[in-house]
Amino acid sequence: MDGRNHSVLSEFLLLGLTSSWRIQILLFLFFTIFYVASMLGNLLIVLTIIADHHLHTPMYFLLANLSFIDTGVSSIATPKMMYDLFRKYKVISLKGCITQMFFIHTIGGTEMVLLIVMAYDRYTAICKPLHYLTIMSPKMCICLLAVAWTIGLIHSVIQLAFVVNLPFCGSNKMDSFYCDFPRFIKLACVDTYGLEFLVTTNSGLISLGTFFILILSYVFILFTVQKHFSGGFAKALSTLSAHITVVLFFFGPCIIVYVWPFPTLPIDKFLAIFDAIITPFMNPVIYTFRNKEMKAAMRRLFLRSLCFRKKHFMHSPGNSD
């Protein structure tokens, strides 16, 4: 091989989820419903929390940030995939591919750290209630958020740095509906053993590590509560069960995709649907339908917007008496 100009491929062909026309239409309906519902649900959570001063506490600010991140998660691959369902050749440029991987890992990494921050917040609230507001001060919250974004960014850039200059010359068929490291690396025409190891350790370790930290922190909180406060266990469990559900949905697919990414399993691309679409949709469902405070705040927001419209209507020039 001559050392230059062997990166002849500039785009990839995504094979998508299925080639059956009927299933594609069903998938389109399914994705549209979930995508619209999760965007609206998450934006409603952000709006409610920002608008309602009853919810101006660290826990809700973190939840608003999680919802905000989830609108990003569901927008990275889903809109393109839905558009692609109707295209015969689902192509993505090399740049587009790298952009997708950058956002998937920056936002995904940030979300993982944010979940740890939220567990820490619950730990402080439940186990150190008297010091809660001093420990989780606004400054501390912003600092923790900055740490989350920084770790997400570093996690993503480190992996990208190793793959941006890979040469591609052979097949450009990617058996998936979006670009991600495991399949991307496989297509490069160099020996990729070292890179595969890098991705497995980096993405695999961050998913597996975060997952264990979170589970341990929940067990620790429940254990502390049971030991020190009689009768607090059920209440703590009900608070934490929302977190635990989110964590299982988010990390289950991630761990399977990254911890055993080589050889890539055919089931990977279906598991990715969970992280791309279903998990971002779960947050609003879990946090609003199960949470009295959120429900009350949404009711207030709704009533306020009704009043506003009524006032507006009565004062508008066309309707003056």
Ligand SMILES: *[C@@H]1O[C@H](CO)[C@@H](O)[C@H](O)[C@H]1NC(C)=O
């Ligand atoms: C995220 O959290 C910070 C700090 O608590 C808060 O000021 C900000 O409004 C939140 N962002 C969103 C989008 O909710």
